Amino acid sequence: MARRTTIPFGPQHPVLPEPIQLKLTLDNETVVEAIPHIGYVHRGVEKAGERMDFGQNVFLVERICGICSFIHALCYCQGIEKLMDVEVPPRARYLRVIWSELHRMQSHHLWLGLLADAFGYESLFMQFWRNRERLMDIFERTAGSRVIISTCAIGGVRRDISPENLQYILDELVVIQKTLDDAVDVVLNDRTIRARTVGKGVLTAKQALELGAVGPVLRGSGVAVDARTEGFAAYGELGIEPVTEEAGDSYARTKVRARECYQSLDLVRRAIERLPDGDIAVRPRGRPDGRTVSRVEQPRGELFYFMGADGSARLDRLRIRTPTFANVPPLVAMLPGCEMADVPVITLSIDPCISCTER
Amino acid sequence: MGILGKARAKSPWILHFDAGACNGCDIEVIACLTPVYDVERFGMMNIGNPKHADILLVTGTCNLRNARVLKNLYAQMPEPKAVVAIGACALSGGVFHECYNVLGGVEGIIPVDVWVPGCAPKPEAIIEGAVMAVQRMQERASGKVQPSEDESEDEHA
Amino acid sequence: MPETPKHEGGRPPVQVDNVETVLLTDLTARVQAAHEQGLRFVTATCLDAGDDYELYYHFAHGAALSHLHVRVKKGTPVPSISGIYMCAFLVENEIKELFGVPITDIVIDYKGHLLLTDGGPTTPMLKRQSPTSS
Numbered sequence: 348m349a350r351r352t353t354i355p356f357g358p359q360h361p362v363l364p365e366p367i368q369l370k371l372t373l374d375n376e377t378v379v380e381a382i383p384h385i386g387y388v389h390r391g392v393e394k395a396g397e398r399m400d401f402g403q404n405v406f407l408v409e410r411i412c413g414i415c416s417f418i419h420a421l422c423y424c425q426g427i428e429k430l431m432d433v434e435v436p437p438r439a440r441y442l443r444v445i446w447s448e449l450h451r452m453q454s455h456h457l458w459l460g461l462l463a464d465a466f467g468y469e470s471l472f473m474q475f476w477r478n479r480e481r482l483m484d485i486f487e488r489t490a491g492s493r494v495i496i497s498t499c500a501i502g503g504v505r506r507d508i509s510p511e512n513l514q515y516i517l518d519e520l521v522v523i524q525k526t527l528d529d530a531v532d533v534v535l536n537d538r539t540i541r542a543r544t545v546g547k548g549v550l551t552a553k554q555a556l557e558l559g560a561v562g563p564v565l566r567g568s569g570v571a572v573d574a575r576t577e578g579f580a581a582y583g584e585l586g587i588e589p590v591t592e593e594a595g596d597s598y599a600r601t602k603v604r605a606r607e608c609y610q611s612l613d614l615v616r617r618a619i620e621r622l623p624d625g626d627i628a629v630r631p632r633g634r635p636d637g638r639t640v641s642r643v644e645q646p647r648g649e650l651f652y653f654m655g656a657d658g659s660a661r662l663d664r665l666r667i668r669t670p671t672f673a674n675v676p677p678l679v680a681m682l683p684g685c686e687m688a689d690v691p692v693i694t695l696s697i698d699p700c701i702s703c704t705e706r
Numbered sequence: 707m708g709i710l711g712k713a714r715a716k717s718p719w720i721l722h723f724d725a726g727a728c729n730g731c732d733i734e735v736i737a738c739l740t741p742v743y744d745v746e747r748f749g750m751m752n753i754g755n756p757k758h759a760d761i762l763l764v765t766g767t768c769n770l771r772n773a774r775v776l777k778n779l780y781a782q783m784p785e786p787k788a789v790v791a792i793g794a795c796a797l798s799g800g801v802f803h804e805c806y807n808v809l810g811g812v813e814g815i816i817p818v819d820v821w822v823p824g825c826a827p828k829p830e831a832i833i834e835g836a837v838m839a840v841q842r843m844q845e846r847a848s849g850k851v852q853p854s855e856d857e858s859e860d861e862h863a
Numbered sequence: 864m865p866e867t868p869k870h871e872g873g874r875p876p877v878q879v880d881n882v883e884t885v886l887l888t889d890l891t892a893r894v895q896a897a898h899e900q901g902l903r904f905v906t907a908t909c910l911d912a913g914d915d916y917e918l919y920y921h922f923a924h925g926a927a928l929s930h931l932h933v934r935v936k937k938g939t940p941v942p943s944i945s946g947i948y949m950c951a952f953l954v955e956n957e958i959k960e961l962f963g964v965p966i967t968d969i970v971i972d973y974k975g976h977l978l979l980t981d982g983g984p985t986t987p988m989l990k991r992q993s994p995t996s997s
Binding site for chain 3: 382386557576577636637639640649656658666668680705
């Protein structure tokens, strides 16, 4: 006779670098229900965003997430620029694309490595992470820091990239692409990995839209939504086609991320090629006033900021909706029906970033 | 020092817990395990089970909910053990020190042996911190330092 | 710090595009209509405006955004939209917890324990904190 058991998955679990708990109700080995319990890393960043002044907030929002810090700062700065009516110089817009795409690449490398590790493919994990170190070296060389690079500022960027460093990036990208080719080939074609991802955690396009999925989770279900197509920074001039896969399973989400690595490689190359000369920042004048929303595409999906200001040095409201926050309900819908043993991989397939989610 | 203590110092196993960090320090901790930094040359391995672990690496600011988990993990680790607090957040709360749901560092919750500053600290710094923690553990195993229950300040100076 | 005069240089405050202010009684029907049109629910935002709460519900259709705006007196129960958009349960729990907006009938109600813990702060996002909360 079937017996229902409740198993807590997390908060400290080897496959999760961060604490989140899923309360799983099981019928024998099959998951019947999954309820997420969060709050282990809640800090209260939104309130702090009302206490610090709008310039200091750039450093605060960068530290919401250490994996995509530049893109958080980009989203915030673009919102403030809208409120203050600042026109960002073209060179700064292209530099923003370069750093954003490098961040996306390192984030996808990190995730592909963690996925390999979840299957017990330790050397594949090492390969992705060794390749990722090359990207980290690029950050260190161009921005002076590995993780939180702090180069985005209101009105532009804080640092320029010299012609020698641009050439260095292009040279490194050649090596990165070569290693990536080999590693991605394993991830997408290995029999074991396919057996554990194909048809697991399926999310249909209709479900994905209804549950508010974003990023690779949404695109893996065949819905071509990518905030970059809006054309912020220099994406409008560079042109971008969202990467989509139809199947909606863990494999499709993996494939979307793998293909996005190549998309980012291409974008960085084209941005360097077309990088215009000129200033890298303008000095913003006055103070932000009014209300606006700002949207950018993070490695994990669409990042959404709502900002309210009343013309004083501090913001009236800073609302941050991060991609994983939107991807938790789809996860809750994906898990019922799967085997207990598949829970870690399916959870990983939304690329959870808990520090983003809880802020 | 007995043979067990010696063996432990040659191969200290690491447990990592994120107590509210931004992920920056966490990925640097994982980066230490990868080929470029390779902590395994010190015999260190990342392990998910606190009962097998010798060194606890903590990142993040701590809040009421994860402090309970952190205390549990620490209590489950066998003696001798050492704690390394990594990053500005784990030291003092860092940029989040004024946030409402932040206790401001690991120290008030469990005793800390080594502090690694930085936002985020570089992997080299984290490795040095872990190596210092091994020395601490050795001293503790040989009886030079009391077990870690009621001390949190002596080496800090 | 002295406050600078508003609207420096005569520039009017920026407004969010595509906002429609609706009455609380119409909210559920409007969200239902959005659902039928196939809009993707992005998130909700709550603002503390003195005696009132301001709620924004953000929707996306492809690349375009549209927003519903509701203004309610503090203490007025707000119906949950999680019966229509299941994914709203997280954000509604968050708003209920951090602002104290009485949102009723959320499909998964964490009863104030989504992000906060007993013994910690209560409704920390309000502008004016009651003296009992830390």
